[in-house]
Amino acid sequence: MPIEWVNETKQAPDITGASLHAQGEPPLAELHLWPHRSLPKRGFAAFILATFTLLLLPLLAVLGTPILWGLAPFVLGALWLMYGLMQKNYRDGEILEELTLWSDHAKLTRTARNKPPLTWEANPYWVSVQLHAKGGPVPSYVTLKGSGREVELGAFLSEDERVALHQSLRDLLGRIIATGTTGGSHSGPEDRPS
Structure with a gap:
């Protein structure tokens, strides 16, 4: 879950009432939020490998013919485009919101x-x-x-x-x-x- 509470204390205070935090004192609560990552890096590597393997299967039928050299750039281009777009998605999702109280x-x-x-x-x-x-x-x-x-x-x-x-x-x-x-x-x- 992309929500993490850090430093949230649940115990009763020593002195109740309004108080001010001292300079450098740790926060009473800290919240970290970030976007979902439905595909972790390990899954991403497996997906690229599986895609590469599936894209090579049609090329087996034309192995040893000049058609292979006509299809290979498109297959490799599709794989490179898939990899590049997924990497961009990972970079765009590197957002962190921190609420400190x-x-x-x-x-x-x-x-x-x-x-x-x-x-x-x-x-x-x-x-x-x-x-x-x-x-x-x-x-x-x-x-x-x-x-x-x-x-x-x-x-x-x-x-x-x-x-x-x-x-x-x-x-x-x-x-x-x-x-x-x-x-x-x-x-x-x-x-x-x-």
């Missing part, structure tokens, strides 16, 4: 291959997690809104994963706001002052 700071960083990282920061107290059932680029579109900006989160995930992500982020932000940590009582965004 402290008691008084939230930071979202989106890193994509050959592009500068995109960063969004806000105070978690004022961050709202939105689930747009319709109207977004994908169904059940998840956004974070705060500091005057609204940013997307996990648009490459499946619809079910985005719905689950929305709920877990709402719960987590509520716990961070209520206690200053990810443990303790729950207070949802609807309980925040307007």
Whole structure:
């Protein structure tokens, strides 16, 4: 599953109430998101080998004839094109979204291959997690809104994963706001002052 929670503590805080994180203190929770990889690298190698073998089978009938030399460039070209396009797909899918949460700071960083990282920061107290059932680029579109900006989160995930992500982020932000940590009582965004 392309969702990984890092550093999410579940225990109750030592001191409850609003607190500020000290400089250099580890985050209360960290979320990593990345696109699905339905074909791992090992499977990719097996697929290319199987494709090469299947493309060679028709050439066996024309082995030793001049027709072989007429067909061979097309067969090898098709294999090279398949390999190149699949490699491009792997490179385009090298995206990592990292959401880091402290008691008084939230930071979202989106890193994509050959592009500068995109960063969004806000105070978690004022961050709202939105689930747009319709109207977004994908169904059940998840956004974070705060500091005057609204940013997307996990648009490459499946619809079910985005719905689950929305709920877990709402719960987590509520716990961070209520206690200053990810443990303790729950207070949802609807309980925040307007």
